[in-house]
Amino acid sequence: MAIRDILLLGNPRLYERSIECKSADDVERIARDLQDTLLDFREKHGFGRAIAAPQVGERKRMIFMFINEPVVFINPVLRPVGEPDMTVWDDCMSFPGLLVRVKRYSVCKIAYYDLKWQKHHALFRDDLSELIQHEYDHLDGILVVQRAVDNRSFALESQRKWLKSKNF
Ligand SMILES: [Zn+2]
DSSP states (O other): OOOOOOOOTTTGGGGSSOOOOTTTSSSHHHHHHHHHHHHHHEEEEEEEESEEEGTTTTTTEEEEESSEEEEEEEEEEEEEEEEOOOEEOOOOTTTTTEEEEEOOEEEEEEEEEEOOEEEEEEEEHHHHHHHHHHHHHHHOOOOOOGGGGGGGGGGEEEGGHHHHHHTT
């Protein structure tokens, strides 16, 4: 078990593209580290449903999501469906406290391998679709700040309720 440091905004490694996992890689250890780090972060900050391997400095194409149960996505390939038709205030474990307004596809398809290298296909909608697009971007070195709808699409987390009350 290892709780890893999460790379924070400003660290240039977050902008690097991650490389495909190979069967010789210790994907089980990385998955355990991602789980420990995510659960520790969630306890401290009260948010965080998924984490990408490059956020803990592992330049591997791996995502760990824990909502009702843990799911590991190895070498995922994401295909959006339709148009980017939803606008959300997104947050990121690499910059807690900052919200960024982004446009996302409300539906996307993903193909991936699990820890036993079995292939899976899944379809995500709405907030899960948004979440997997966010994590997938991390694998390509893209942060949500680069996806901002415009140059006013930034807010502090403490403004979330106010933004909602104004329908922003
Ligand atoms: Zn993130």
